Amino acid sequence: MKSLLLLLIVCFSFLVFIPRQTQGIQFLVSCGSNSTSYADSRKWVGDDLSSNNNFTLSDLGIAAFNSTSVEDTGYTGFGPLYKSARFFSTSTSYNFTVDPGNYCVRLHFYPFQFGNYNSNDSAFDVSANDMKLITKFNISDEISWKAEKTNSNITSVVKEYYINIDLNGLQIKFVPNLNSFAFINAIEVLPTPDNLFNTNITKVGSNGLTTITDRAMETMYRLNIGGPKLKSTSDQFLYRNWDSDENFMFSVNAATMVHNTSEISYVTLNYSSVAPLLVYETARVMGNTDVVEKRFNVSWRFFVDPNFDYLIRLHFCELIYDKPNQRFFKIYINNKTAAENYDVYERAGGMNKAYFEDYFDILPQQTDTLWLQLGPDSLMSGPGTDALLNGLEIFKLSKNGNLAHVLDWTSLNGNIHPHGSAKKRLLIEEICFAIACVLALILISGGYCWYIRGKKKSKMAEDAPPGWHPLALHEAMKSTSNARPSNQVVKKYVSTPSINNRTGRKFTLSEIKAATKNFDELAVIGTGGFGKVYRGEIDGGSNIVAVKRADPLCGQGLKEFETEIEMLSKLRHRHLVSLIGYCEEKGEMILVYEFMANGTLRSHLYGSPPPADVLTYKQRVEVCVGAARGLHYLHTGSEVGIIHRDVKTTNILLDEEFVAKMSDFGLSRAGPTLDQTHVSTAVKGSFGYLDPEYFRRQQLTQKSDVYSFGVVLFEVLCGRPVIDPSLPKDQINLAEWALRWQRQRSIEKIVDPRLKGDYSLESLKKFAEIAEKCLMDEGKNRPSMGEVLWQLEYVLQLHDAYIRERESFRSTGELPFGDVPHSLSHIREDE
Template sequence: METMYRLNVGGPEIQPDQDPDLWRSWEMDSHYMITENAGIGIKNTSNITYASVNDTSVAPLLVYETARAMSNTEVLDKRFNMSWKFEVDPDFDYLVRLHFCELVYDKANERIFKIYINNRTAADNVDVYVQAGGKNKAYHVDYFDAMSSSIDTLWVQLGPDAGAGAAGTDALLNGLEIFKLSRNGNLAYVDKHDSVGNAASKSKVLWVGIGAGLASIAVIAVIVVLVFCFCRSWQNKSSDTKNNSPGWRPLFLVGATVNSTMAAKGSSGSQKAYGSVVSTRAGKHFTLAEIIAATKNFDESLVIGVGGFGKVYKGEIDGGVLAAIKRANPQSEQGLAEFETEIEMLSKLRHRHLVSLIGFCEEKNEMILVYEYMSNGTLRSHLFGSDLPPLTWKQRLEVCIGAARGLHYLHTGAERGIIHRDVKTTNILLDEKFVAKMADFGLSKDGPALDHTHVSTAVKGSFGYLDPEYFRRQQLTEKSDVYSFGVVLFEVVCARAVINPTLPKDQINLAEWAMRWQRQRSLETIIDPHLRGNYCPESLSKFGEIAEKCLADDGKSRPTMGEVLWHLEYVLQLHEAWLNRDSIVTSFSSTSSQDLRGAKDGGLELVHETSSQDEENE
């Protein structure tokens, strides 16, 4: 048996000298969680004992003094789980050992949950208090899982058991171990596709290898000659043309043409931008000296954003042009992966409602991207949490329409489509004219191939915006973006955070709270106070219906982004008609009053003249 993983769940790393019986190291579990925010750490150091003498040497008491329980237990959808993912060798059997100790509740039926291993139910109706025989009683349970030859990941998930009748919707775990079991006394993993064969064929393989090596050398020589000739030819052509802009070059040479962004003007004169899919990574090559000058040597006062990749600075390039300069943190592996994804995505995307990539810098181990500067910041900053003036209902609708156009282009502009995977109000930026543009493509994924309905991938995104179907199945689709956009729509109406633990329990989660009011057709009850009396009631009603459809439990029941866009444009038309009607009514009322007053004055004069003439006749 080989130890693959040993985790102290919800607590710090445990060093060997803190496990005196067997001198083992216990890692932190947060690195393996799909969404760390799905569980919170809890701690209790009071008189923990082992439930059985058989448990005394299994794990030190330090493991049982900390645990991870579910976040926001009263408002989380009961389908959410705490999930851990582990890389393992296929074609082996695994022993999964889970450690439990109830640290909070002192009676039964307070915390009942299910255990899933590799998406199969391993146990249900788990009540740690009952199974351990009381509070602060430590015990462990072992589960056996046989891996197939094609699976190289092992999932462990804990979630509430909705049908068990517990007082809350919660789950708990203190420690976790995974052991690989030998087959025929062998723990070594050999990839069947890479195995050479048996001993009888070794000589044949050797000669095949020698032949392949010689052939490879010949092929490489031919390729070198062809590349040399091609480069000479390209150099000659380049010297004859003056169309090459100095200081610009492709970031990665992938040999394809760049399609420029097209634009067309409508009958009203307003410009409508259309996207294009660009298949090279292009941009201006900035020197590190230029970046340092633009950011005043990365002055902290110029920081306008911080993420897993590093910091974003406001800077001036090319003689005073404002830009957002994103500098990657080389110590953040996750950030660097997202950074590379963002380069790839932005290099092949061009659209009026997507933030544009201006250029890059890659000197002295620095990875820096330069974007267009969005002077009005994030949509969230104009909704709450700042001193900025609130947006009007019309402005909010126009921002939602712009963001929907950007997402619709992502889903349809490329061959397989692109799923943003992190739609939220802080990733919707506004330029000087309040035109909305989608930003932050570090988590984006290519959509499924034509013969697939989804992309199987680890769950990533922002808590509060996550599609519960994606969270539950680890199956990503374009409808996951639609769900997140539905949360954004409610956030725009209510102007509050999607998760706010300081509010009463039934209001902590915005999506659940707003959906309850929307199903009662009373969304106006929780609308942003700044909007009261300044919106078309019919447009708000239609807006709420769109948001409700976006948050459908089943992804197939949700509309596409194209359908959401169409409905939002209709909502804007309703509101504009309402505004125009009010102005027409006001104008008409003013004109009618003046005409009536003039008519009355004329009539009185006529009566007066008649009366005078009658007096003279008399």
């Protein structure tokens, strides 16, 4: 009896908590058919039988039948539906009798020829009640666009929408464009659970919420992350298809697939209609969690419609860790932080618990790409600093009663319809091909003339190594096609005057060889991506210089040397290394700089062999102030500013007085103009110093230099390399390790022990605060180099005040102001 009672209670509880479906029947319509059929394990009713099925058709149009074989590569199981369609040459609507509530509407399109009608030539609009769903729709263009953007073979299109209906009826209306027609193969109208979408969702980039009440949605993407494609029959609630995510990953090798066959359950039964459990059984995690650099994310890229709002739904289920605080990661959407310190186990309340998170974001007018990126939150401690994701859905939200968008690349002009006939498109392709042929002939003729002309000049490069051209020849070739500003000089060779506008002396190769004793290996003082740097003596030994000789086998070359000459010819500052001259003779590319007697900053922090004299705290701060002044001048000394792009301790050189000077401008770029926010460019920089935002977005700003300088500040403070694989896992990356201590306000525990407390706590803490601000994830939250410079000068003032107070205290035993300041409270007895 007790067992029976318990069974009744369990059954009652299930009935109470099962998600409530909107009242009403579902409609599965096979258009253009006069019979029932079975597809996708469901029964579909022909629209010729509509009098018995609670829907009507305002105009019968033309019932079309497909006599060819159906290739349903997109959604296996719908083949029988694509054997028929209904064509309309006038506005026509399907009218469904439904109760008010939430509904999922799917429209199926499969192109085929019927008589004089070819669905590839169609162009039409579709609306649902007052909601515009599709405009100027052409099935051929749609398939081509989807195949190109998803890198997959597609033969059909299924449009899926979620609509709230507040009237007793749903009208799906097809309106052919001028001189065209509309068609449809199948229609689904399914009631959906009331709780399928939350009313309020998290807005990306802020902690606020936004409401999406009564906004219609179009499904853009639905992916089973880390798992295979799931057929609609796997989703018993709404018969949704889940695609594989491989074609959308920026780098498939960045993540590995995991699978858990353990019993998975929903966090609450209310989630049971959100996604099938099969979605939560697979996931992707970061490919190699033991890599040295922990700032590379798992990324997915999606092409979407610009100028719309989007709901991004992420599905999670922890499959590996059986307790909280084991896996932390960050979520980025459109290069903005959506969530930090994300712990799937903690949010779900256990392992193998399925749930989802919704995020809201706005795409501006010119943006047609949506990025999702997951990366480690290495500032949190835990054995798993990698990311995990099980499923993903992206929904476009209606805007002013509209979900429609015209594919930009198909719009020809305002007078010709963007979805003209296949013959028109073929004619356009033929015209383009003819133009291309003419251009090719012109280019070939021009190339031949250039070849004849070039042979006359071949002697000037005969001494150059294979594949290696003198810088002057490189410039001369560039000058034929690129106009340059008046302050940049185009170098000519032999037949033109020498370079007069560039600052610096033009050395002969014999002078360089004499200065370096024929490039004696004993004179080498450094190496880099460009080649070797030699100590040299010029002007009879009265002047010592540094000679940088390009090596064609190294990573840098013509472009970097050209950039360096251009930059240093225009820039002069006490905290920038001065260019004395250059040599470009017999294939050599050599730059001559002022000699920096004390070498690189790095060599004085942890060089090998160890430096004889350890830099004091004050010297380190002064060096940072000098480097900051140099960078500030770069950023502000010209109209658009210069971005160094390779700020690191090996590029900060010290003269005989330990004055810091920035060097190596081979990767430098002109900054954005007044009407730009960034410079789009390939990612370049040095391991450990690279701005993560720059890496994610490939958009360079002056704040990228600020980030790298923040790493330098911690490097100076801690006296250790930015990347040290010999250390424990959580200490390998200096920036991450130092940030953890700084955010705990305990930075003094990891300061270089050789400093022996020769600093004030106030000065130290202010120094670390500056570094922390420089390393903010988003560039907009970082200070400018001018602000960094001002703050570092204040750090120096705090230290000088501390030294004066300390010396006064030691000599007299009395303080200038009567009380022991906090800055002196840690002076040790043995000092």
